Amino acid sequence: MAIPAKQEPHPEWSERLLSGLLGLLGTDRFRTDLPTREGYAWDNTGLRWLPQGVALPETATEVAAILSLCHQARFPVVPRGAGSGNVGGALAVQGGLVLSTQRLNRVIEINPADRLAVVEPGVVNRELQELLAPHALFWPPDPSSARVCTVGGNLAMCAAGPGAVRYGVTRDWVLGLTAVLADGTIIRCGGRTSKGVVGYDLTRLLVGSEGTLAVVTQATLKLAPRPEARRQLRLVFAEVATATRAVVELMSRGDALSAIEFLDAACLGLLRDGGGMAIPVDGRAMLLLEVAGDAAEVGELATRTAARVAALGPLETVVATNAEESRQVWEAREALSPTLKRLAPKRINEDVVVPVSRLPELIAGLERISRESGIPIVNFGHAGNGNIHVNLLVDATDNATMRRVEPVLKQIFGLVMTLEGSLSGEHGVGVQKRPFVAMEMDPAALALQKRIKALFDPRAILNPGKLLP
């Protein structure tokens, strides 16, 4: 993306702030040495911004004390989980202190009867799922970074993944939060029940606010019953429009589908040529489906699902009949990311979303933009939500390339706006999409959001340079 890793002039440490943080956290958990700072300078964008220090609090009280000190000193604080974000949300773009949640990683409670878990933000998504599995429960947010990303990062970005088509996104799976405001005030909002309408919905105001309003120190998460079994299907269509009709048809009945993934013609070309996969040559769109349910019924569910779209005439229909075949069916999706990484290790991975019925126009428009610009673009994503990852196969860290790409990105976002979509379905805004937010957001709503930001964080110390332009 378009922002080179240039360092703006940083605020100065004051003696008082340095000694305050050192007194609070000691030399073990407050670091200003270069190697440590370098360890917190990166994320999944490939960009680098060096923070001026790193704090590793272990309690909410410590988080409150850190924020209080930085608030007094007007010193930026950048909350950070695992650093697996895609938009630079955890990068110290204006310097300041990275507040890592790594050591706020306790699982405080797992309560199967009330279907909730109470965790600290540094708990890794996958580790939580592993603790929940013996109770036949799971926490639905399933970003592809689940192996490393933290619950806190998921909350900050309102993360999602393929399962969102059935389960919704992070905001739907949070019951309550403890968070620290910019001035060090600790607040609790929400609760432990799946219903509750007392007061304004601060919980969902904080979810997706990308660490610009408060730092979450504890979350009460709503859990879902874990389906006993999953089964995969692969369908190939000659036209994107037909694949889209299949998506609409599949979405129109029941809730058994736990993933409806889409791959465009460019993806299929890569998998055919680069990956040696046998995919019908006239196929221009693939749908990868997953059904989930009881072990006894999942086979029939898969068969029924295929039957529902048979009339649309897919070029190929593969229905897995066991776990091994399921794995093979999903191979196309799994193979895609490594293939793209090989072709363009520093590619741009956008994350647009349009109403489902507009998918054919989106893909056609992206193909046109690719042809006209000469920039290879491949598209795949979560078709049931209209959420497409647009991959520009260029070197995003090369400044000359980026100057050429920037107008193309603007064209892409303009196309998405024409189709009544949004700039981001699940990756967030961070530093990367910030220059484009005004394309989407109503000016009056943007002005109101800025006033909310100023109310929560009057000295603008929390994650400056992110989210709002």
Add this chain to the structure above:
Amino acid sequence: MAIPAKQEPHPEWSERLLSGLLGLLGTDRFRTDLPTREGYAWDNTGLRWLPQGVALPETATEVAAILSLCHQARFPVVPRGAGSGNVGGALAVQGGLVLSTQRLNRVIEINPADRLAVVEPGVVNRELQELLAPHALFWPPDPSSARVCTVGGNLAMCAAGPGAVRYGVTRDWVLGLTAVLADGTIIRCGGRTSKGVVGYDLTRLLVGSEGTLAVVTQATLKLAPRPEARRQLRLVFAEVATATRAVVELMSRGDALSAIEFLDAACLGLLRDGGGMAIPVDGRAMLLLEVAGDAAEVGELATRTAARVAALGPLETVVATNAEESRQVWEAREALSPTLKRLAPKRINEDVVVPVSRLPELIAGLERISRESGIPIVNFGHAGNGNIHVNLLVDATDNATMRRVEPVLKQIFGLVMTLEGSLSGEHGVGVQKRPFVAMEMDPAALALQKRIKALFDPRAILNPGKLLP
């Protein structure tokens, strides 16, 4: 409830405001005559507060002009849907102008492919459902007032009903809003996609804000596939604890259950004695369940559901095998409200919620409070969400009675707090629960909410006397 219908001193009309409203809306749609005002003085609480005028805008622009005029005049505005609320949320407790959404009642778009509907706030919930039925879709919020209540009222209170156990509440079924701020500024937030993470979640901040932050003039609603068929079951247990174990067991697998309703021993007594229903005499808890799905599978779903809790030894299990039997099974729930209305036409209907596992303690505590106070209390509600309607069979409009009841209500809310619950699951705060909000809400979060209110509505004209203490 504890607030008598006393009239506080009202603000004065200014000539400028009167002529401004008259010029905008004409005599047909701006009324100050007593009969009209009396028609907007009531809601489902039985309380009455007379507004000083009634406005009937037909467009967002008119709503903006009304708010702008009232903002300049510092004159209260009370947004009102159908007046079917249970907490006085639509009553002009400090006088002012009732802004009725009755004539903002257009259905602007129904889009089956994108599973969304765009409506104005005055559209009646049931009428929307009837328009959606031919598309095999529905909008999940299902309050018992669905026949009369409006989408705007549902949004204001974050309404719910039995279906919330499967589908969630109003906030989960809104994609975007157009709303007018107190000063007349029109904002648009959210969008037309089921995913979207650009900016703060203003949409969910407005949902459940009870008309104290803005007036919604248009809503883009997310729709769900309408199950082909529903089938009901009735289970009677000897203990609340066993019924609760059944609820936990039922919630732990799959999503087929679209209602898990609970009736306590007092309800069963009323239905047995007053309604002549044949209910096992040692039954102390009834569960009414509903499964929903394809017509071909719903019968088997019902049988399987009964089998899953058979080991808990219900005293009675009735599984409907057709629509007529389903109706009979649900009769217990349907008969309850009329029976209660006959016994205590002006009863207090509370709406507390606790984590599901705490239901036995809640019911035992309520039985104890009833015994000790001598006030008959009967409890039923949405067990899958731990959301219980606590009915005190007294005359809520009698001041002497209410003085006796107030400490009992405090005891009930105290019990709910001990059980880590909330004062309201779906009815809201309004004027009635406002005195108790501080029992539940963290003081720092309350202070923050007040600052949010002041930011949205600096002259405190929007629905004053509601929600926040």
